[in-house]
Amino acid sequence: DGGDGLSSINQEDIESMTILKGANASILYGSQGANGVILITTKKGKAGKAVVNFNSSTVLEQVSGLPEFQYKYGSATGGDYNWSKTSGNYQSNYIEDFFQTGVNATNAISISGGNDKTTAFFSYSNSTAKGVMPTNTYTKHNFTLNQSTKLLNDKMTVSSNVMFASEESKNRPGAGYYNNPLTGLYLFARERDFANYKTNYQVFNADRNLYKMNWYSTEEKQNNPYWEINNNSKLDQKNRVIANVKIAYDITKHLKFETRGNIDYANVLRDNRYAAGGNSVSVSPNGTWSYNKYTDQAIYADGILSYNNTFGDFSVTGIAGASYQKNTFNDGMSVGNGTVSLMYPNYFTFSNMPYNVIFNQTINKTLKQGAFANAQIGWKEMLFLDVSARNDWASTLALTGNQSYLYPAVGVSAIISQMVNLPEVISFLKLRASNSKTANEVPFNVVVPANTINGSGGPTGIGGIGRNTQVPFTNLKPETIEGTEFGAEMRLFKNKIGVEFTYYNDVSTNQFLSLAAPSGSGYTFYYVNAGKIVNKGYELTLDAEVVKTKNFRWKASINGSHNKNEIVELIASNPNYQVGGDDEGFASIIKAGGSFNDVWIYKFNRNTAGQIILNAGGVPTKAATQVKVGNVNPDFMLGFNNNFTYKDFFASALINGKFGGVAWSDAFTPHAFWKSY
Numbered sequence: 220d221g222g223d224g225l226s227s228i229n230q231e232d233i234e235s236m237t238i239l240k241g242a243n244a245s246i247l248y249g250s251q252g253a254n255g256v257i258l259i260t261t262k263k264g265k266a267g268k269a270v271v272n273f274n275s276s277t278v279l280e281q282v283s284g285l286p287e288f289q290y291k292y293g294s295a296t297g298g299d300y301n302w303s304k305t306s307g308n309y310q311s312n313y314i315e316d317f318f319q320t321g322v323n324a325t326n327a328i329s330i331s332g333g334n335d336k337t338t339a340f341f342s343y344s345n346s347t348a349k350g351v352m353p354t355n356t357y358t359k360h361n362f363t364l365n366q367s368t369k370l371l372n373d374k375m376t377v378s379s380n381v382m383f384a385s386e387e388s389k390n391r392p393g394a395g396y397y398n399n400p401l402t403g404l405y406l407f408a409r410e411r412d413f414a415n416y417k418t419n420y421q422v423f424n425a426d427r428n429l430y431k432m433n434w435y436s437t438e439e440k441q442n443n444p445y446w447e448i449n450n451n452s453k454l455d456q457k458n459r460v461i462a463n464v465k466i467a468y469d470i471t472k473h474l475k476f477e478t479r480g481n482i483d484y485a486n487v488l489r490d491n492r493y494a495a496g497g498n499s500v501s502v503s504p505n506g507t508w509s510y511n512k513y514t515d516q517a518i519y520a521d522g523i524l525s526y527n528n529t530f531g532d533f534s535v536t537g538i539a540g541a542s543y544q545k546n547t548f549n550d551g552m553s554v555g556n557g558t559v560s561l562m563y564p565n566y567f568t569f570s571n572m573p574y575n576v577i578f579n580q581t582i583n584k585t586l587k588q589g590a591f592a593n594a595q596i597g598w599k600e601m602l603f604l605d606v607s608a609r610n611d612w613a614s615t616l617a618l619t620g621n622q623s624y625l626y627p628a629v630g631v632s633a634i635i636s637q638m639v640n641l642p643e644v645i646s647f648l649k650l651r652a653s654n655s656k657t658a659n660e661v662p663f664n665v666v667v668p669a670n671t672i673n674g675s676g677g678p679t680g681i682g683g684i685g686r687n688t689q690v691p692f693t694n695l696k697p698e699t700i701e702g703t704e705f706g707a708e709m710r711l712f713k714n715k716i717g718v719e720f721t722y723y724n725d726v727s728t729n730q731f732l733s734l735a736a737p738s739g740s741g742y743t744f745y746y747v748n749a750g751k752i753v754n755k756g757y758e759l760t761l762d763a764e765v766v767k768t769k770n771f772r773w774k775a776s777i778n779g780s781h782n783k784n785e786i787v788e789l790i791a792s793n794p795n796y797q798v799g800g801d802d803e804g805f806a807s808i809i810k811a812g813g814s815f816n817d818v819w820i821y822k823f824n825r826n827t828a829g830q831i832i833l834n835a836g837g838v839p840t841k842a843a844t845q846v847k848v849g850n851v852n853p854d855f856m857l858g859f860n861n862n863f864t865y866k867d868f869f870a871s872a873l874i875n876g877k878f879g880g881v882a883w884s885d886a887f888t889p890h891a892f893w894k895s896y
Contacts, residue, residue, distance in 0.1 A: 227384040227459045227485075229344045229361035231274055231327040234262045246591050246607045246628065249542070250659045250697075261380065263365055264331040264338030272329045280321030282351050286405070288314060293410030299438045301409050309409040313417075317404055317444060323348040327361075339366040352400070354390045354448045371468075379464040388455040390448060397501040398451060398493060400444035403434065411435060420445035424496065429564055431496030439500035450494040459485040473528040483517040487551075495564035505561040508572075513551025513581060519544050534597035541590045548583040583663045586614035601637035605630040605653070613660035618667060619695045626699070628655035647710035654704075658697040661731055665746060667691045690736055690745035698729045698748075717762045724755040732789060732798070750789045752815075756782035772864040779857045784814040805883050806845060816851040818881055854879025 239247075239256040248256055290311040295303040327344035341364050348357040365380035393399035407413055420443045421430040432450075434443040463481040470476055488511070495506040523540035554569070556576045563571055569578075593607035608627040616622035630653030635641070641648060671685040706721040730750030736742040762776035789811050790796040797810035806819040824832045824840040831839045859874040 226359075227361075227386065227457070228259065228261075228382070229327065229342060229363060229384075231329065231344055232261045232342055232361070232363050232382075234260045236260070246593050246609050249544075249587065249589050249609060249611050250657060252657075261363070261365070261382075262329070262331070262340055262342075263367060263378075264333045264340040266333050266335050266338055269330060269332035272327075272331075274325075274327045276325050278323040280323065280351055282315075282318045285314065288405070290409055294408040297408075297435075299408070299436045299441065300406065303410075307410060310413060313407070313413040314404055317353075317400075318351045319349075319353055321349060321351040333367075335369075337366065337368045340364070350392070352390075352392050352448065355388075355392060356390070357388045358386070360385045374469045376467045377464070378467075380462070382459075382461045384457075384459045386455075386457045386459075390453050391455060393447070393453075396440040398442060398447060398498070400442065400447040403436075403441045403447070404444045406436075406441055408435065416443055417445050420449065421496075427496070427564070429496055430494075432498070437499065439498065442498050446494075446497065451497065452490075452492045454488070454490040456488040457485055459483070473526055475525045475527075476522070477525070478522045479520065481517075481519045483515075483519075485515040487515065488512050490567075492567050495561075501558070503556060503558045503560040505564040506567070507556055507558065508561065508567045509553075509555040510567075511551070511553040513549045513553075514547075515549065516547045517544070518546075532599045534600070535594070536597075537592070537594040539592040542588070544585075544587045544589075546583075546585045549581045550583075552578060552580050554578045584614075585660070585663055587660065588612045599637070601634045603632045605632075607655075611658065611660070613697070615660045615663055616666065616695060616697060619693055621694075621696045624658045624697050626656040626658050628653065630654070644711055645709060646712070646714050647708070649708040651706045651708075652704065653702075655702050657700045657702070659700070660697050661695060665689070665692055666695055667693070688743040690740070690742045692746045695746070696729050696748045698727060698731060700725055700727045702726075715764050717760075719758075719760045721758045722755075723757070725753070727752040727754075730789070732796075734790070734793075734796075747790070749791065751787040753785045753787055754782055755785075756780065770866050772862075774862045776860045777858070778860075779855060781855050782852070784852070786811055786813050786815070807851070808847075813847070814850050814852070817847055818849055818851060818883055819845040819847050820883070821845050849881035851882070852880050853877035 237258040237260070239252065239258055288311075289301070290309045291306045292301050292303050293307055293309060294301050323346065325344060325346045327342065329340065329342035331338070331340040333339055342361070343363075344359075344361045346357070346359040349355065350357070362383045363381070365378065367376060367378035369376050392401075396402060407416075416433060416435075419433050422433045423429075424431045430450075432443050432446040434441065434446070461481070461483045463479065465477065465479045467475065467477040489509070490511075491509040493502045493507040495502070495504060497506075501507070519542070521540055521542035523538055525536075525538045527536050528534070554572065554576060556572060559573050559576055561567075561571050562573060572578075589609055589611045591607070591609040593605065595603055595605045597603045606627075606629050608625060610623060610625045612623050614622070616624075630651065632649060632651035635648040635650060636645065668687045668689050668691070670687050702723060702725040704721060704723045706719070709718045710716070711718070728751050729748040730752065731746060732749055733744050733746050736745050758778070758780040760776060760778045762774070764772070765775050766773040786809060789798075789809070794811055797808050799808045800806055805821075807816055808819050809815060809817075821841040821844075824842045826832055834840050855878045857876040857878065859876075861872045863870045863872075
């Protein structure tokens with residue numbers, strides 16, 4: 220896991236977060252807002268005296284739960300697994316002792332102020348952390364500067380914001396089978412002396428003049444955990460700049476023009492080095508190096524004309540605008556020798572790469588332009604009609620004739636509490652309904668995919684051309700999502716309690732699916748537009764001001780949601796078409812009639828009496844076919860948030876829960892059908 224973009228933002232700079240759904244998200248942000256938008260508003264300077272804020276926090280972390288281990292049985296005859304039938308009195312605390320107390324310390328300072336014409340805000344924060352796994356560290360620095368200035372008799376406002384973030388992570392914990400310290404730690408043969416392997420995790424090999432891992436097993440999933448955390452270094456670095464400027468001008472009392480420009484630039488390095496002398500299955504004899512260095516850049520600009528006026532009982536609000544987006548992601552290079560041996564051990568340089576390893580240049584470029592409009596007509600501030608439309612032109616659909624696509628939306632809302640007299644307990648009641656369409660463009664380089672130059676060859680030669688194996692998709696269409704939504708908002712007991720309910724039904728069509736190309740065509744696969752996928756569900760939010768006194772305030776909110784995914788159809792002409800397959804005994808299969816993240820497994824082979832059938836060696840056998848045992852996604856999600864304020868002190872507590880769904884344990888066993896779910 221390389222982290223996420225949100226982690227780059229200084230949490231102390233966040234003023235508020237707003238969730239945009241449906242038409243409000245898709246009209247302004249196009250396909251990027253197809254599933255909603257989280258709009259983050261950062262803090263700004265305020266007129267008045269300069270204000271200095273300082274915040275400091277320290278969080279201690281400990282592993283709260285571990286799998287249930289047995290320490291009664293060791294391995295049989297020096298084997299890799301603890302399958303001995305003879306019990307013993309073995310050490311039992313080395314797993315807990317491997318972990319340490321994690322510490323996450325954050326310090327932040329901000330300065331804000333200004334006058335009635337100009338305001339400014341500056342902040343700096345730093346975070347340092349050590350993880351619960353030894354040698355894992357994280358450091359982050361954030362700088363933020365924004366300002367706002369009023370000009371031309373306050374008709375024009377010019378504002379700008381610059382954020383810089385520098386992150387460095389060392390030795391992020393591995394995941395999966397290979398080069399993961401936890402596999403060796405958990406599987407360690409109980410009868411052996413773990414303390415010896417901890418102290419002497421490496422031994423010197425005079426023949427090779429280097430240290431080699433000291434471990435009793437050569438099994439591909441196992442490493443000495445202390446060799447892994449001390450000798451196999453993992454470095455992640457990211458420097459990110461987000462800069463934007465906005466100019467707003469009041470043309471008249473009711474008409475306003477606004478233009479915005481934004482650039483988001485990140486420089487990313489991922490450098491993983493696995494020392495020679497480690498696990499011979501996953502690491503080459505002279506070491507393994509995985510190196511990725513690239514930049515991401517997103518440029519966005521728009522111009523929006525907005526109008527707001529009333530005519531008697533009617534109100535009219537509208538916007539019209541155009542936007543421009545240019546994204547260049549993963550612009551850089553990557554190289555990794557895998558298990559192809561480096562020329563010399565433990566020298567991680569490009570010149571030490573073997574001749575038959577390819578240096579890959581990577582890039583992903585998209586360009587999209589859009590035009591949009593939205594109008595809201597209100598009557599007596601109680602009944603509202605919203606109509607909107609957006610048209611996008613996407614570069615990834617060029618040469619298809621479908622690069623221009625329109626998606627409209629319509630919605631109505633009514634404030635019932637303004638229309639009729641309701642019981643006194645109901646302070647506010649609003650009902651709403653909407654229907655919207657959104658379109659998603661396709662990935663980069665699929666309409667007419669390009670050939671590649673292979674950078675590897677023989678010791679005295681160069682590589683040739685790598686021919687494209689995908690059939691050109693020149694009649695490609697964008698995926699479309701049509702969503703219908705109904706909702707209600709209610710405030711009770713003089714606004715002390717709030718209830719919000721939303722029901723939605725989203726239908727996705729024109730999915731982007733791949734099929735095997737006909738034999739003799741010269742290609743291996745091709746894409747089609749097909750499929751129908753339905754997501755329906757509800758979300759319920761309850762918030763309340765539980766206690767409010769002169770010095771103390773307690774606000775709480777509960778949010779629950781349920782989503783049902785149904786794959787109605789994939790390929791109409793091929794009802795057996797599916798995506799996904801067996802992966803060491805389990806599969807996540809996407810097929811008509813199922814849902815995304817369905818789990819299929821092999822169960823034990825049983826006779827008619829329900830007894831497990833054993834082979835000649837006494838080992839359980841597996842069934843001939845896989846069966847579906849459930850879905851990874853939870854049936855219901857629940858969140859409980861509490862905010863406490865006492866004078867100038869603030870505290871919050873959040874509890875999240877997921878209910879239902881199945882989990883798969885690929886628990887270090889060589890026979891897939893022995894695994895549990």
